[in-house]
Amino acid sequence: MPKQITHGFHMVKGKSNHAMEDYVVSEFKQVSDNKLGLFAIFDGHLGHDVASYLQIHLFDNILKQDDFWTATENALRRAYRATDDEILEKARVLGKGGSTAVTAILINGEKLVVANVGDSRAVIRTNGKAIQLSVDHEPSKERSFIESRGGFVSNLPGDVPRVDGQLAVARAFGDKSLKLHLSSEPDVAVEMINDGTDLIILASDGIWKVMSNQDAVDCIKHSKDAQSAAEHLIEEALSRKSKDDISCIVVKLQ
Structure with a gap:
């Protein structure tokens, strides 16, 4: 039986002194005979312009790949690289x-394609169990890659590991000054939506x-619905003293 699909999103600025740096895409789009759910969280740092650029351009770059329908994973990787090249230029x-x-494309309510760089995360609920589809790209996990390119990972007491003592993620778009030591290669996961899958969450690391x-x-x-779920999720994170900018998308499949 086809699922009824609803979606909602919510965003709250954190306690930092800078402006909100998160951007969100949460929409459905008809492409030829296919209905696509396009969902993304972009968590900017050192300014919001790169995240804003991604909100406008990343899905366009993905969907214009000639092999999006036949080799989706390769198309996503190529589009991520091409978009990063544009940002650096x-x-x-x-x-x-x-x-x-973190991006998620829901194809005709049947197939979910997730890609990510960094530590924003995509999680689904299947038969009541949470399943993470993205990969947290932490500097400590990718130390060998970073060091092989001449970088280093700092581990100062009271702080998180950072690439070259600066960035707390090992993969990201932009960051031109760190790019020699930083990857923009996404991890990609493809998941078929079965009868037990009823929820998708995309959220920034503030959650x-x-x-x-x-x-x-x-x-x-x-x-009761996807929008109230997104709002409640952020309320819960705030009650647990999250201080970051927080963005989340909830997709309900009923």
Whole structure:
């Protein structure tokens, strides 16, 4: 039986002194005979211009790949690389900052394709269990890659590991000054939506720093709709003292 699909998103600025640096895409789009759900969280750093650029251009770059329908994973990897190249070429305009990204494309309500760089995360709930589809790209996990390109990972007491003592993620768009030591290669996962899958969450690390995947799916299991679920998820993260900018998208499949 075809699922009824609804979606909602919510964003809250954190306690930092800078402006909100997160951007979100949450929409459905008809492409030929296919209905695509396009969902993304872009968590910017050192300015919001790179995240803003991604919001406008990344899905366009993905969907214009000739082999999107036949070799989706390869198309996504190529589009991520091409978009990062564009951002680096425009560094004078976009600035020195960067952005993490997690994207999810839901094809005809049947197939979910997730890609990510950084630490924003995609989680689904299947038969009540939380399943993470993205990969957290932490500097400590990718130390060998970073060091092989001449970089280093700092481990200062009281701080998180950072690439060259600066960035707390090992993969991101932009960050031209760190690019020699930083990858923009996404991890890609493809998941078929079965009868037991009823929820998709995309969220920035402001949620995942204070909540486990299972905490997140459990906390909204009684929410009446996707929008109220997204709002409740952020309220819960704030009650647990999250101080970051927080963005989340909830997709309900009923």
